[in-house]
Amino acid sequence: MSDAPSYLTADNRLRSWFLTTDHKRVAILYFATITLFFFVGGAAATVIRLELMTPQGDLVTSDVYNRMFTMHGVVMVWFFLIPSIPATLGNFVVPLMIGARDLAFPRLNLLSWYLFLIGGLTTLYAVFVGGIDTGWTFYTPFSTMYSNSHVVLAVTGVFIAGFSSILTGLNFIVTIHRLRAPGLTWYRLPLFLWSLYATAVILVLATPVLAMTLLLVALDRFAGIGIFDPAKGGDPLLFQHLFWFYSHPAVYIMILPGMGVVSELISCFSRKPIFGYKFVAWSAIAIAVAGFFVWGHHMFVSGQSVFAGLVFSFMSFIVAVPSAIKVFNWTATLHKGWIRFDAPMLYALAFIGLFTTGGLTGLFLACLAYDVYVTDTYFVVAHFHYIMVGGMVTAYFGGLHYWWPKITGRMYPEYWARAAAILIFFGFNMTFFPQFVLGVLGMPRRYHVYLPEFQVWHVMSSFGASILAVAYLLPLLYLGWSLFFGRRAPANPWGATGLEWQTPSPPPTYNFETTPSVTRRPYDYSVSGQAHAQNA
Amino acid sequence: MRRTPELAPQFVDLDQQQDAASLGMWTFLATEVLFFGGLITLYCAYRTMHPDAFAAAARHTRIAIGAGNTAIMLTSSFLVAWAVWCLRLNQGRIAALLFWCAAALGVAFLGFKGVEYAIEYRERLVPGFNFVAGGAGAGAQQLFFAFYFVATGLHAIHVAIGVVVLIVVGWRSRARAYSTRYHAPATVAGLYWHFVDVVWVVLFALIYLPGRS
Amino acid sequence: MNAWVPPRHLVLSFAALLLLLGLTVTVAYLPLGPMNTVLALGIATVKATIVMAVFMELRKSPALTIAFAAAGFLWLSILLWLAMADVLTRG
Numbered sequence: 001m002s003d004a005p006s007y008l009t010a011d012n013r014l015r016s017w018f019l020t021t022d023h024k025r026v027a028i029l030y031f032a033t034i035t036l037f038f039f040v041g042g043a044a045a046t047v048i049r050l051e052l053m054t055p056q057g058d059l060v061t062s063d064v065y066n067r068m069f070t071m072h073g074v075v076m077v078w079f080f081l082i083p084s085i086p087a088t089l090g091n092f093v094v095p096l097m098i099g100a101r102d103l104a105f106p107r108l109n110l111l112s113w114y115l116f117l118i119g120g121l122t123t124l125y126a127v128f129v130g131g132i133d134t135g136w137t138f139y140t141p142f143s144t145m146y147s148n149s150h151v152v153l154a155v156t157g158v159f160i161a162g163f164s165s166i167l168t169g170l171n172f173i174v175t176i177h178r179l180r181a182p183g184l185t186w187y188r189l190p191l192f193l194w195s196l197y198a199t200a201v202i203l204v205l206a207t208p209v210l211a212m213t214l215l216l217v218a219l220d221r222f223a224g225i226g227i228f229d230p231a232k233g234g235d236p237l238l239f240q241h242l243f244w245f246y247s248h249p250a251v252y253i254m255i256l257p258g259m260g261v262v263s264e265l266i267s268c269f270s271r272k273p274i275f276g277y278k279f280v281a282w283s284a285i286a287i288a289v290a291g292f293f294v295w296g297h298h299m300f301v302s303g304q305s306v307f308a309g310l311v312f313s314f315m316s317f318i319v320a321v322p323s324a325i326k327v328f329n330w331t332a333t334l335h336k337g338w339i340r341f342d343a344p345m346l347y348a349l350a351f352i353g354l355f356t357t358g359g360l361t362g363l364f365l366a367c368l369a370y371d372v373y374v375t376d377t378y379f380v381v382a383h384f385h386y387i388m389v390g391g392m393v394t395a396y397f398g399g400l401h402y403w404w405p406k407i408t409g410r411m412y413p414e415y416w417a418r419a420a421a422i423l424i425f426f427g428f429n430m431t432f433f434p435q436f437v438l439g440v441l442g443m444p445r446r447y448h449v450y451l452p453e454f455q456v457w458h459v460m461s462s463f464g465a466s467i468l469a470v471a472y473l474l475p476l477l478y479l480g481w482s483l484f485f486g487r488r489a490p491a492n493p494w495g496a497t498g499l500e501w502q503t504p505s506p507p508p509t510y511n512f513e514t515t516p517s518v519t520r521r522p523y524d525y526s527v528s529g530q531a532h533a534q535n536a
Numbered sequence: 537m538r539r540t541p542e543l544a545p546q547f548v549d550l551d552q553q554q555d556a557a558s559l560g561m562w563t564f565l566a567t568e569v570l571f572f573g574g575l576i577t578l579y580c581a582y583r584t585m586h587p588d589a590f591a592a593a594a595r596h597t598r599i600a601i602g603a604g605n606t607a608i609m610l611t612s613s614f615l616v617a618w619a620v621w622c623l624r625l626n627q628g629r630i631a632a633l634l635f636w637c638a639a640a641l642g643v644a645f646l647g648f649k650g651v652e653y654a655i656e657y658r659e660r661l662v663p664g665f666n667f668v669a670g671g672a673g674a675g676a677q678q679l680f681f682a683f684y685f686v687a688t689g690l691h692a693i694h695v696a697i698g699v700v701v702l703i704v705v706g707w708r709s710r711a712r713a714y715s716t717r718y719h720a721p722a723t724v725a726g727l728y729w730h731f732v733d734v735v736w737v738v739l740f741a742l743i744y745l746p747g748r749s
Numbered sequence: 750m751n752a753w754v755p756p757r758h759l760v761l762s763f764a765a766l767l768l769l770l771g772l773t774v775t776v777a778y779l780p781l782g783p784m785n786t787v788l789a790l791g792i793a794t795v796k797a798t799i800v801m802a803v804f805m806e807l808r809k810s811p812a813l814t815i816a817f818a819a820a821g822f823l824w825l826s827i828l829l830w831l832a833m834a835d836v837l838t839r840g
Contacts, residue, residue: 095546100546101545101546102545102546103546104546104556104560105556105560106544106546166564166567169563170560170563170564170567173559173563174556174559174560174563177559177813178552178555178556178559179546179547179552179556204563204566204567205566205567205570205820205821205824206570207567208567208568208570208571208573208574209570209571209573209574209828211571212571212572212574212575213574215686216575216578216686219664219686223663223664223665224663224664225663225664225678225682225685225686226663226664226675226678226679226682227578227679227682227683227686231675232675232676232678232679233582233585233586233589233673233675233676233679234582234679235581235582235585237835238577238578238581238582238832238836241577241828241831241832241835242574242577242578242828242832245574245828245832292824292827293827293831295831296831296835303839304835304839305834305835305837305838305839306838307834307835307838308831308834308835308838311831311834312831510545515548558814559813559814559817562814562817562818563817565818565821566817566818566820566821566824567821568821569821569822569824569825570821570824570825570828573821573825573828573829574828576825576829577825577828577829577832577833580829580832580833581832581833581836584833584836584837585836599774599777603770603774606770607767607770610763610766610767610770610796610800611763613800613804614755614759614762614763614766614804616804617759617803617804618755618756618759621752621755621756621759622752625752627752630752630753631752726804726805727805730800730801730804730805731805733800733804734797734800734801737793737796737797737800738793738797740793741773741789741790741792741793744777745773745774745777745785745789746785746786746789748777748778748785749777749778749779749780749781749785
């Protein structure tokens with residue numbers, strides 16, 4: 001073991017952090033920024049849940065409420081979830097897992113963070129000067145012609161952040177293709193990398209269409225060019241086609257990395273190779289590809305043709321299959337595994353249950369007839385929160401805890417972590433399960449005034465949200481504590497396979513003393529009790 | 537293996553680095569296909585919905601300038617391809633001249649585009665500013681011109697960026713920064729420029745050719 | 750090899766591109782009905798293919814590079830196909 005300083009202490013000047021090209025430091029920069037945005041989005045959610053405790057619109061006006069749910073959506077989707085796992089855990093772990101010194105384009109990596117920051121600050125500024133009331137979906141012609149809010153500013157922020165996404169995706173694709181250590185063939189790659197590769201493909205191919213769409217909205221609004229103006233023959237439905245061509249694959253950006261993390265956690269904490277490795281690997285690719293064919297299921301009642309509706313509905317059923325394949329394989333991995341209920345594993349198990357619930361309700365929504373009944377109700381809201389929060393955010397926390405020792409060189413306090421994980425699970429279900437009921441009962445989304453008979457469910461949901469808020473604060477506290485007082489972590493505290501565990505915790509700037517070479521299959525836990533070095 | 541200054545630390549050798557650069561540029565170009573592609577999808581939909589209006593609107597465009605600009609773009613692309621070939625023969629100075637000629641053609645393209653925009657402004661064809669169209673489907677004619685200005689405007693921005701890149705690449709070629717063994721930045725810049733040409737070729741067919749017969 | 754003389758494959762491609770430009774402009778003025786659009790787009794596709802295959806050297810590139818180049822167009826075709834499917838089948 002060398003005495004080289006870790007990446008954290010190698011250079012303490014501020015400029016060495018803000019001009020870094022070290023992927024690990026860029027990851028830390030992203031961690032800090034997305035945590036900030038998580039709290040902004042969370043603040044909006046707090047206002048929403050407080051308002052919804054009572055059937056009348058008594059806490060905020062309708063106009064303010066519109067701005068709250070818009071801000072919640074815009075910030076959480078583009079400035080928390082989309083970058084979350086890829087830009088933090090991905091940036092940190094990918095070169096290590098691959099046995100490389102850095103990503104293929106380290107300077108582009110830093111640029112992507114700056115673009116993210118500038119985009120985020122622009123959007124925050126839009127919020128600060130009054131916000132937007134269009135919903136995160138910016139539907140025309142309301143957003144282009146009638147809204148009296150800071151639409152141009154907000155879409156500019158998202159437009160800029162979009163380039164950040166594209167650069168991250170580009171970097172991951174080229175890195176995974178070209179920088180793998182000797183012997184690390186595609187079928188020896190950890191599944192986290194397969195998932196991130198699939199995510200990167202979506203980032204690269206879908207985001208540009210969003211960029212064009214938002215540009216057109218801004219131009220329409222700013223210069224009145226009339227591209228989505230029905231009076232000029234423009235078609236608001238075309239906006240929706242362009243918007244959802246990105247935004248549906250975007251939801252796969254917001255789940256695939258989580259699935260990748262879960263594969264790592266399930267395998268490590270059952271001490272078993274993932275069952276059906278190739279199926280899990282290719283299902284990630286299948287989700288990324290098939291996910292591009294289903295966007296019209298957001299438009300079943302919008303006026304698109306019946307034929308289009310049929311095609312999109314059918315494809316939406318198809319895209320559920322690879323997700324189901326993953327769930328079956330994770331479960332099969334657990335069977336006869338040597339299971340440990342450390343905090344990361346609790347998160348992984350929670351993911352499987354919550355994601356499955358969310359995913360199954362997605363099938364309800366894929367059904368044309370049923371969707372007509374529940375579209376734009378809380379059923380949809382519950383569905384996507386089960387996947388994005390119950391799934392992705394849970395996986396993010398799982399991965400955060402799993403790789404925390406590697407990233408910081410410290411162990412977190414295990415019992416606090418397990419308690420927080422359990423509390424998150426309860427708080428989450430208490431918040432969002434009642435929303436399925438509300439949706440079926442007919443409660444529309446984006447409304448803050450509702451019929452009195454819905455109140456009991458809203459109160460339950462808001463109560464759950466208050467538990468969830470506390471539960472999400474706990475990791476902030478004990479992880480922060482661990483940075484100073486946590487037990488120092490060894491290179492491989494979990495006894496896991498994977499090249500990232502073959503380097504010290506935290507790693508030196510250059511990652512590996514000598515380039516490792518790989519000879520064993522992935523998740524090779526065949527030697528009981530101990531993980532062995534991957535070096536030949 | 538001796539590490540030369542051009543070799544970045546994350547790469548094992550120059551071949552890996554140049555290969556990665558090429559893949560990276562092609563990935564970026566794929567994003568550009570989808571960026572312009574979104575706009576083209578809009579065009580296809582609107583042209584299908586309003587065929588006569590689009591044909592009428594297209595007739596207002598200046599095909600002479602459009603075709604001339606296409607010839608300019610194709611020539612500059614040819615020069616850039618030739619320049620990269622020169623770099624492979626270690627002929628940096630000839631390559632520099634070719635890159636700069638291509639850049640000059642790019643500037644000429646922008647000049648003619650500016651003239652064309654001025655004509656369209658005079659003829660009141662600019663949506664959002666002074667658009668007045670006669671004849672049937674005036675509203676949809678405005679849609680055509682909205683597409684026209686956004687598409688060619690974005691393309692022009694890409695040309696301008698490309699001109700700067702070509703000037704820099706030409707300058708570095710002359711300074712012997714490239715060799716037979718290492719000239720990936722020039723190749724990759726060439727890919728970008730050729731792609732800008734490809735976009736124009738498609739836009740030309742969509743903008744200048746409809747409704748002429 | 751004299752660098753002042755451009756290589757044959759580039760010169761031939763360039764000539765072909767200019768010829769196709771002349772062709773596409775000429776054909777635009779002929780009354781061919783729907784074929785005008787087909788030919789305009791078809792010739793544009795041929796020109797684009799020549800630029801990509803020869804100038805961008807795809808014809809000499811490894812399969813992976815060609816796959817990357819094709820991916821953008823393939824995905825665009827998904828957007829075009831399904832969006833147009835809606836536009837063309839609305840009542």
